[in-house]
Amino acid sequence: DWYERKSIIITSNLEFSQWNRIFGDARLTAAxxxxxxxxxxxxxFTGDSYRVTHALSKH
Incomplete structure (x- = not known):
């Protein structure tokens, strides 16, 4: 229902080429x-993670 009708934000630390590890099926992942x-x-975004950097500085 939402395809081309709503906005969505997806965040991931994985490149698209690695999403198959999550979904387990190459055709499903490609679609x-x-x-x-x-x-x-x-x-x-590249570089150091803001959250990781600040979490490590608190210890």
Whole structure:
């Protein structure tokens, strides 16, 4: 129902090529990624994690 009608935000530490490890089926994963990235704005953040950096500095 939401495809091309609603907005959704998905965050992941995995590259799309590694999503098959989660879903376990290559065809299902390819279909899911295809639909997720269609009309998508993909933001790729690199560098150290803000949360990890600050969590480690508290110890």
């Amino acid at each position: 899911l990624v295809d639909r997720v990235i269609h009309h998508a704005h993909i933001l790729n």
